[in-house]
Amino acid sequence: MSRTVPYDASAVDVAGLEAALRESVDAEIRFDAGSRGAYVTDGSNYRQVPLAVVVPRSVEAGAQVVEACARFGAPVLSRGGGTSLAGQSTNTAVVIDWSKYCHTLVSVDPDARTCVVEPGIVLDELNRRLSxxxxxxxxxxxTHSHCTLGGMIGNNSCGASAQAYGKTVDNVRRLEILTYDGLRMWVGPTSKAERARIAAEGGRKAEIYDGLERIATEYLADIRRGYPKIPRRVSGYNLDSLLPENGFDVARTLVGSEGTLVTVLRAELELVPVPPYQSLLVLGYDDICQAGDDVSRVLEHCSPSQLEALDGRMAQLMREEGAYLESLNALPEGDSWLLVLYSGDSQDDVDEQAHALLRAVGRSEKDPDVAFSDNPEREQKMLKAREAGLGVTARPPDDRETWEGWEDSAVPPERLGDYLRDLKQLFGEFGYDHPSLYGHFGQGCVHTRIPFALKTGEGVADFRRFVERAADLVVSYDGSLSGEHGDGQARGELLTRMFGERLVTAFGELKTLFDPGNRMNPGKVVDPNPVDGQLRLGPSWRPATPETHFGYPEDEHSFTRAVMRCVGIGNCRSHEGGVMCPSYRATREEEHSTRGRARLLFEMLGGHADSTITDGWRSTEVRDALDLCLACKGCKSDCPVGVDMATYKAEFLSHHYAGRIRPAAHYSMGWLPVWARLSRLAPSLVNTLLHTPGLARAGKRLAGVAEARQAPLFAKQSFLQWYKARDVEEPDPADPRTVLLWPDTFSTYFHPSIAISAVRVLEDAGFRVAVPTTPVCCGLTWISTGQLTVAEKVLRRTLDVLGPYLEASTPIIGLEPSCTAVFRADAPELMPADQDVKRLAGQVRTFAEHLVHHAPGWQPPQLARQATVQTHCHQHAIMKFDADRELMRRAHLDADVLDEGCCGLAGNFGFERGHHEVSMAVAEQGFLPAVRAAAPDSLLLADGFSCRTQMEQGDTGRRALHLAEALALGLEGSLPSDHPERLAERPAHPTRAARWATIAGAAALTATAATAAGRALRQRPHLT
Incomplete structure (x- = not known):
């Protein structure tokens, strides 16, 4: 029977607690609705609104937070990456987020192979520092790219490498802990003599050790009998670590306690050498149960570093989602696969291990159901496909929602095949068709996500009945409810079925010993909330279903369903690689991650009586969270479930500012295409006015532009002016040689050399280039600022102008990635029923796509140069970069394509007042340092206007070319071997003398320009 006491968070003096924290703690103290809303849930099915969020600036400050909470009787929840799948990281408590500041690698002892860390350090970052x-x-x-060591200790995390290295508990040497009532100490293995010394000293520490000895003695036989003898038992407290044969290890007893017993302040960890060589063997099977059957045979003949599995259902989902196709194509024949990874000190050794297994199981490397690789890059790609299981299975293309709840059970590996058959039979009994089955089969751990119907009373009742039945099933196999993710709320109520009443009573006594007031993450593991309580959805959930501008065709035309794409995986909190999420990388703030913003949008939709956001589209909390979203679209491709925060932001802004005055930047940069056309009246005058110190400062304030930014210079002659001056016959849209070059604002009015170069290259490839001479625009700047009604009008007029080309199926070539992405993605979502939009999306191509796939026989000039290449975020997310890589290869460019994330400018974002600091912080995360490190004689290539501008204004001393410019210069034979940045024929900033000379004549032009501007605005439809 449990001995914990109930708690009532509503009895906490919240105002007094806030005042005490602000007065005494060096931390970011947040009691506001927005901050609390970003932390209402983790990666689980559960939702609880925090009392507050506190971000300590040091471990000492974190300890002070606990002390203040204890004075007010406030519950405490320590949080790392917030990816827990069992509800451990959500509670009505004071959430301490350790990840922003407390991430120090305190010390390393290479000889002893140990290190000491703070709880907020991310695993990948730790391993980088240890490399x-x-x-x-x-x-x-x-989740290694974003999970913290504190979270790993709390959950007793494992992963694929546990096959070789064990669980987190097996790699913890000591912990520095803090109890709720203020006892702070280091704990670890404790000899009898040490325990005697502690007892002699007396006090709270002696009381705890005495209680631990009593529990270990009283329940000795129960512990030895009641814990399953399997490699993946994560459920329950680690009372087995108190056994005499295990060294009475208090640290390991506390690992996996999910923050319910103590606060971990620091940890001493055991380290292992990085294996220098690896090989991967993949074995194909007819079904996943047969693969499970073969696990014990594989383990009899080898000791692999990893033994993973994935089934045909996951492969099917990957193909339908277009994900990890290269990895899938490398798989051998079969409908399920075992992936056996070997590590060792030599390549011959690891290769021989793989071949020895093949001989033992009667297979050959030449068999169609066998694949072997000793290529590390290829191996990591294939293993990443297995790692992606949670994201791939969370939102299947058939639109079913799948959920955790029974996602990490574990059984003895030798019984795995039979367990899988019984589990599939149970799925069928409840009508849960086709859940994917995959996981860490070498240790008997099975991952899956199940289509529980969590929005109806009947569905929730079935969910509860299923997990109860599944718990009884896994116990019948001498298995564990959890083999990786822990108990939390998802399995806490089921622990009696696994351990029995006596051991669960012992868990309660351990909880009472460390936390007698039940204030440490209450309602988890011991005296848990019901498995079907506090659901994020549930039968009482009644969210708003607002009318929207975008159609959300991939989400049943529902903004609510689109927001629900986020299931809390947390890849947006990674620190390097890919694009997502630049604002999180700069701020380390949950609120400014894709996940945090999705949580706030979910709260905005309401549906719960305690929703933190109550004013819908007018919410300032949601606006503030979205304000630092760069709209880079990185999440659309890098998020495992395809969250598209750029679109959600545009949708929100359109409603938030409906009928209201917008920020100045929405009128200045949001209407940039109009102002760019007006610049043709007097481009030199405009440039002078924009760069004269006093006038420029005043203009920036008026326009909502950051004072530190330099306005881009308008070209003296626009691309359209150059094109019209050619006086060539307009190509026939029906001519198969005709292509339409899209005259985007940036390549037309700022960098016309790009469009001119593109004409030169396309004509060399045998195409006839047409350009619409009537003003057209994709609407990008209106979309990014949420002026969606205007954007739709702009697009409709553009479609009218493009009519003959759409009817003739003329290829449309985009040069600016962000504009091309509008036609491929944004326009079809904004106008999903418009057939011309669908035609346009199908006809638009990138410059490289057209030349690689539709110019047979043409060879680009042989540039024979090194190039450092920045991929525009929208291209990364929407069009991809494969064609560009191939075109550069054909041009003999040795391309180093950067993987340093977003440039940080992101269209209007980096120009807006209040964003400059974040913009530059994003750029300095990797992009600008990589540019500065580029060899002086290498080309710098960046197709995006934002990327080129950030490079030029980012103290690099370099300029970048568009790929079209590099190829055109190669055709002319004028590509020099040094200072390639000089190739960019861009307007230079006017000198001081030139500025004043131009201003001297400005008075005569001012009235004319103003009159023309007014006339143009009155005729706005023709300009937009």
Whole structure:
């Protein structure tokens, strides 16, 4: 029977607690609705609104937070990456987020192979810092790019590498802990003599050790009998670590306690060498149960570093989602696969291990159901496909919603095949068709996501009945409810079925010993909330269903369903690689991650009586969270479930400012295409006015532009002016040689050399280039500022102008990635029923796509140069970069395509007042340092206007070319071997003398320009 006491968070003096925290703690103290809303849930099915969020600036400050909470009786929840799938990281408590500041690697002892860390350090970051020593922390869950060591200790995380290195508990040497009532100490293995010394000293520490000895003695037989003898038992408290044969290890007893017993302040970890060589063997099977059957045979003949599995259902989902196709194509024949990874000190050794297994199981490397690789890059791609299981299975293309709840059960590996058959039978009994089955089969751990119907009373009742039946099933196999993700709320109520009443009573006594007031993450593991309580959805959930501008065709035309794409995986909190999420990388703020913003949008939709956001589209909290979204679209491709925060932001802004005055930047940069056309009246005058110190400062304030930014210079002659001056016959749209070059605002009015170069290259490839001479625009700047009604009008007029080309199926070539992406993605979502929009999306191509796939026989000039290449975020997300890589290869460019994330400018974002600091912080995360490090004689290539502008204004001393410019110069034979940045024929900033000379004549032009501007605005439809 449990001995914990109930708690009532509503009895906490919240105002007094806030005042005490602000007065005494060096931390970011947040009691506001927006901050609390970003932390209402984790990666689980559960939702609880925090009392507050506190971000301590040091471990000492974190300890002070606990002390203040204890004075007010406030519950405490320690949080790392917030990816828990069992509800451990959501509670009506004071949430302490350790991840922003408390991420120090305190010390490393390479000889002893140990290190000391703070709880907020991310696993990948820790391993990067250890790499110079050739060491790493062994356990590696799939969330390794963003999970923290504190969270791993709390959940006893494992991952695929646990096959070789064990669980987190097996790699913790000591912990520095703090109890709720203020006892702070280091704990670890404790000899009898040490325990005697502690007892002699007396006090709270002696009381705890005495209680631990009593529990270990009283329940000795129960512990030895009641814990399943399997490699993946994560459920329950680790009372087995108190056994004499396990060294009475208090630290390991506390690992996996999910913040319900103590606060972990620091940890001493055991490290392992990084294996220098690897090989991967993949074995194909007819179904996943047969693969499970073969696990024990594989383990009899080898000791692999990893033994993973994925089934045909996951492969099918990947193909339908267009994800990891290269990895799938490398799989051998079969409908399910075992992936066996070997590690060792030589390539011959690891290769021989793989071939020895093949001989033992009667297979050959030449068999169609066998694939072998000793190529590390290829191996990592294939293993990443297995790692992606949670994201791939969370939102299947058939629009079913799948959920955790029974996602990490574990059984003895030798019984795995039969367990899988019984589990599939149970799925069928409840009508849960086709859940994917995959996981860490070498340790008997099975991952899956199940289409529970969590929005109806009947569905929730079935959910509860299923997990109860599944718990009984896994116990019948001498298995564990959890083999990786822990108990939390998802399995806490089921622990009696696994351990029995006596051991669960012992868990309660351990909880009472460390936390007698039940204030440490209450309602989890011990005296848990019901498995079907506090659901994020549930039968009482009644969200708003607002009318929207975008159609959300991939989400059943529902903004609510689009927002629900986020299931809390947290890849947006990674620190390097890919694009997502630049604002999180700069701020380390949950609120400014894709996940945090999705949480706030979910709260905005309401549906719960305690929703933190109550004013819908007018919410200032949601606006503030979205304000630092760069609209880079990185999440659309890099998020495993395809959250598209750029679109959600545009949707929100359109409603938030409906009928209201907008920020000045929405009128200045949001209407940039109009102002760019007006610049043709007097481009030199405009440039002078924009760069004269006093006038420029005043203009920036008026326009809502950051004072530190320089306005881009308008070209003296626009691309359209150049094109019209050619006086060539307009190509026939029906001519198969005709292509339409899209005259985007940036390549037309700012950098016309790009469009001119594109004409030169396309004509060399045998095409006839047409350009619409009537003003057209994709609407990008209106979309990004949420002026969606205007954007739709702009697009409709553009479609009218493009009519003959759409009817003739003329290829339309985009040069600016962000504009091309509008036609491929934004326009079809904004106008999903318009057939011309669909035609346009199908006809628009990138410059490289057209030349690589539709110019047979043409060879680009042989540039024979090194190039450092920045991929525009929208291209990364929407069009991809494969064609560009191939075109550069054909041009003999040795291209180093950067993987340093977003440039930070992101269209209007980096120009807007209040964004400059974040913009530059994003750029300095990787992009600008990589540009500065580029060899002086290498080309710098960046197709995006934002990327080129950030490079030029980012203290690099370099300019970048568009790929079209590089190829055109190659055709002319004028590509020099040094200072390639000089190739960009861009307008120079006017000198001081030139500025004043131009201003001297400005008076005569001012009235004319103003009159023309007014006339143009009155005729706005013709300009837009």
């Amino acid at each position: 110079d020593h050739g060491l790493q922390f062994g356990p590696k869950p799939s």
